Every structure is written in C-alpha cells, then in structure tokens.
Amino acid sequence: MRCLVVDDEPTARLHLRMLLSEVGEVDEVENAAIAIEQVREAVRAGKPYDVVCLDLSMPGPDGLETVAMIREVDQYMRKGSRTGVVVVTASSDAQDVVAAFRQKADAYLNKPVSVPKLDEALRKVAENRTGAKP
Secondary structure (H helix, E strand, O other), X not given: OEEEEEOOOHHHHHHHHHHHOOOOEEEEEOOHHHHHHHHHHHHHOOOOOOEXXXXXXXXXXXXXXXXXXXXXXXXXXXXXXXXXXXXXEOOOOHHHHHHXXXXXXXXXXXXXXXXXHHXXXXXXXXXXXXXXXX
C-alpha cells in the first residue's frame, strides 16, 4: 500500500509514518500544495497513492480544500479511480466532520491516532475503493 501523510506538524507526521509503515510505503509532506503535486506526480508515474492521510488545519490550502483537489485528480487523471482519504485532525467539531465527508473523505480520525482506529479507517478506504463490504 502506498501512503502519503500530509501535516504541518513534524511530530504528527512521524507518528503516522510509524503506524503506516506497517502496511506499506509511506511518504510525507508538510503542506497541501506539495501534497497535491506529489499526488499528481505519483499518478503520472503510474504509482498512485492508495491512501492520503491529512490534517485539516494547515497553512495554504486547508485539509478540506485538499480533499476536493484529490477528488479532482481522481476524476481527471485517474479516470474515476479513487484515492483513499483519511482526515486526521485534533478537531472533533461536528461541522468539520460533516464537511470532510461532504468533500468525500473516506474516514475521519481524531489525534492522537491509535492502531485500531487507523486499521478501521484503512478498512473503510479499501471498501470505498472496491465497493466491497467485509
């Protein structure tokens, strides 16, 4: 599984990288602008990310804008294939949760992320990519 972690906090990136390294290859970037270019480049190279884990609150484009941009890449560059998106944030505000799912995020996790919660989110990503239910 190819994963991209997007967070402006180095400690948060390290934590997620350590958890995700158990399931595959992990890249990390500190902002959404770099993340979108990385997502596009991965698609061009024929090695798209399976999942992108991103924070909501970042300088520049925020997490919600980033989810929308990833969905545009899916539509126009991946011909509808779906990149898994897991929002990972300190915010438990109901409006943020609803907004993330409106942008078509696959899962929403509160920091700090635990292994069981991350595993559950990755299962949701897999279900949404394949349309299959366990």
